[in-house]
Amino acid sequence: MAVVNKKLQAKNVRNLRHIIQAAFFVLVAVTVTMEKLGEAGIKIPILPSGSLHAICPFGGVVSFWNLLNLGTLVKKVHESSVVLGVIGLFLAILFGPVICGWICPFGSFQEFIAKIGKKLFGKKYNNFIPKKIDRVLRYLRYLVFAWVSYMTVVSGKLIFEAYDPYFALFKFWTGEVALTGFIALGAVVVLSLFVERPFCKYACPYGAFLGITNLFRVFGIRRNAPTCISCNACNKACLMNIDVASAKVVRDHQCISCLECTSEVACPVPATVEVMSFAGQAKDSYAEKKASGK
Amino acid sequence: MKINAKSMALAIVATFVVGIGVSQIVGYWKMEGSKTPVAIKEGEFAGLPNPADIRGSYTWEDLGKAFKFDPAWAMTAFGVTDPASKLNTLETVYSKTLLPLGTEIGTGSVRYFVSLITGIPLEAEADNIFPITAIPVLREHSKADPALIDALEAKAFRPGQAAAPAAAPAPEAAGSSAPAATPKAEPAPVVAPAPTAPAASAPAAADVAHAPMVGAVTGKTSFKDLKDWGLDEAKIKSATDGKIGKDGDIVKDWASARGLTFSELKTKLQDLLAAAGK
Ligand code: SF4
Ligand code: SF4
Numbered sequence: 001m002a003v004v005n006k007k008l009q010a011k012n013v014r015n016l017r018h019i020i021q022a023a024f025f026v027l028v029a030v031t032v033t034m035e036k037l038g039e040a041g042i043k044i045p046i047l048p049s050g051s052l053h054a055i056c057p058f059g060g061v062v063s064f065w066n067l068l069n070l071g072t073l074v075k076k077v078h079e080s081s082v083v084l085g086v087i088g089l090f091l092a093i094l095f096g097p098v099i100c101g102w103i104c105p106f107g108s109f110q111e112f113i114a115k116i117g118k119k120l121f122g123k124k125y126n127n128f129i130p131k132k133i134d135r136v137l138r139y140l141r142y143l144v145f146a147w148v149s150y151m152t153v154v155s156g157k158l159i160f161e162a163y164d165p166y167f168a169l170f171k172f173w174t175g176e177v178a179l180t181g182f183i184a185l186g187a188v189v190v191l192s193l194f195v196e197r198p199f200c201k202y203a204c205p206y207g208a209f210l211g212i213t214n215l216f217r218v219f220g221i222r223r224n225a226p227t228c229i230s231c232n233a234c235n236k237a238c239l240m241n242i243d244v245a246s247a248k249v250v251r252d253h254q255c256i257s258c259l260e261c262t263s264e265v266a267c268p269v270p271a272t273v274e275v276m277s278f279a280g281q282a283k284d285s286y287a288e289k290k291a292s293g294k
Numbered sequence: 295m296k297i298n299a300k301s302m303a304l305a306i307v308a309t310f311v312v313g314i315g316v317s318q319i320v321g322y323w324k325m326e327g328s329k330t331p332v333a334i335k336e337g338e339f340a341g342l343p344n345p346a347d348i349r350g351s352y353t354w355e356d357l358g359k360a361f362k363f364d365p366a367w368a369m370t371a372f373g374v375t376d377p378a379s380k381l382n383t384l385e386t387v388y389s390k391t392l393l394p395l396g397t398e399i400g401t402g403s404v405r406y407f408v409s410l411i412t413g414i415p416l417e418a419e420a421d422n423i424f425p426i427t428a429i430p431v432l433r434e435h436s437k438a439d440p441a442l443i444d445a446l447e448a449k450a451f452r453p454g455q456a457a458a459p460a461a462a463p464a465p466e467a468a469g470s471s472a473p474a475a476t477p478k479a480e481p482a483p484v485v486a487p488a489p490t491a492p493a494a495s496a497p498a499a500a501d502v503a504h505a506p507m508v509g510a511v512t513g514k515t516s517f518k519d520l521k522d523w524g525l526d527e528a529k530i531k532s533a534t535d536g537k538i539g540k541d542g543d544i545v546k547d548w549a550s551a552r553g554l555t556f557s558e559l560k561t562k563l564q565d566l567l568a569a570a571g572k
Pocket of ligand 1: 099100106
């Protein structure tokens with residue numbers, strides 16, 4: 001009975017995340033489509049309409065320098081992006097990159113392709129790249145972030161648009177996507193058949209930016225070592241191949257706060273992998289030390 | 295303190311709703327750019343809207359309102375029928391595959407069109423051309439020099455037939471005051487001929503075509519060029535509010551990254567160069 005309950009609970013939590021992901025995916029697709037239809041004179045009043053840049057928080061992030069120093073936004077970026085950028089940062093400081101794990105439609109798209117990859121390769125899926133190489137590649141996205149930020153500040157334009165697979169995905173039918181964007185999208189689709197969220201892991205500049213908050217986020221993923229049975233279920237569940245099973249608190253810059261590793265989903269032991277605030281973590285480790293007589 | 299998935303989901307959605315709601319209440323939430331171009335800050339055109347700030351998201355109606363002319367002129371010129379459509383749809387209508395290599399009919403062409411109609415100067419990109427339908431409109435309503443319109447006609451795009459090659463020189467342009475009509479692969483300094491902006495003050499087209507012309511500030515001029523032409527750092531800074539880019543930085547890119555209007559900065563630099571004897 002307990003096993004059935006546990007499975008149901010895991011399914012509910014997964015569904016909850018997937019519903020939110022799907023809702024944001026649809027919201028973005030509708031907003032962008034309505035904008036394009038609006039240009040052709042077709043308007044449906046109740047549906048939202050706006051450019052992809054207007055609803056992309058990363059536009060707000062790269063505009064920040066311009067906004068502080070010059071009081072202007074980067075071309076094509078609007079105030080709404082700044083608001084979303086601030087919301088994303090606020091949430092990340094609290095919970096880590098939840099935008100990646102719960103909201104970003106491109107992350108959801110990659111997870112969707114991953115379902116096919118898992119069917120094709122089973123347990124081998126997401127384990128093709130040797131750990132050593134993978135570790136180094138994970139820092140590539142910081143280079144992308146630095147390059148995009150620098151070029152955007154220098155040029156005052158959204159320089160990443162031409163290479164952005166996210167832009168290509170939602171605008172492929174508009175004639176606005178550069179060839180480089182299509183190539184990037186094609187590469188992500190193919191790689192997603194082998195690796196979970198390849199763009200997030202290796203190339204996304206916004207993911208890189210948000211990932212830094214994992215080092216100091218208020219609510220972190222904590223593993224309670226005394227109750228852990230070392231079954232590695234958390235490691236197997238982690239989309240980002242993070243070694244949760246040997247961490248006390250997950251501080252990995254790649255965590256996307258998807259909660260797949262937690263005791264509510266993958267971990268079979270209750271209250272073993274949980275989301276806990278700093279204060280809770282500190283209290284907890286004090287109690288642990290006391291119990292072990294150190 | 296522990297939180298579970300449900301509370302986290304709730305917190306995420308609530309933060310979005312509250313964040314967007316509050317920004318809407320305080321009037322900060324905007325998903326579109328303002329439809330009013332920035333005004334030129336200095337010089338004889340001070341206070342007038344700057345054609346360089348026309349965005350692809352403007353509709354033809356917005357354009358007419360902002361620059362106070364009948365939008366039907368622009369729509370006829372570019373072969374558009376819906377006044378509520380956006381300028382950036384031109385790039386789709388005049389797909390690059392139809393146009394001569396290295397040319398474009400898009401928002402840049404509209405900016406140039408507005409500059410010619412209103413007589414407000416603009417740093418136009420030479421690869422922006424017009425459809426042939428724009429020529430009669432320009433002849434009737436613009437303040438441009440007829441020789442310039444002739445030159446624009448020579449390289450205008452004629453639907454249904456091969457357009458004039460982008461690099462074909464317009465015979466009338468040589469020696470005229472029409473640098474914008476001079477086909478070249480890089481931006482040409484353009485002053486839309488207006489009654490107040492005597493055409494003779496613009497560099498000769500033939501010179502510009504073989505750019506870079508010493509002392510002529512264009513979209514390709516770097517800070518090093520300015521120094522080579524005799525402006526020291528202090529003089530350059532006097533035109534750029536006390537700041538200066540690196541030697542290799544292109545002045546135009548540097549200015550636009552800082553929200554400065556290049557056409558105004560260019561005028562100041564050009565005056566400084568003139569005073570320095572260049
Ligand atoms: S890393 Fe980038 S693409 Fe991936 S979910 Fe986060 S924002 Fe989206
Ligand atoms: S550590 Fe846990 S929350 Fe973080 S990405 Fe991996 S499974 Fe998701």
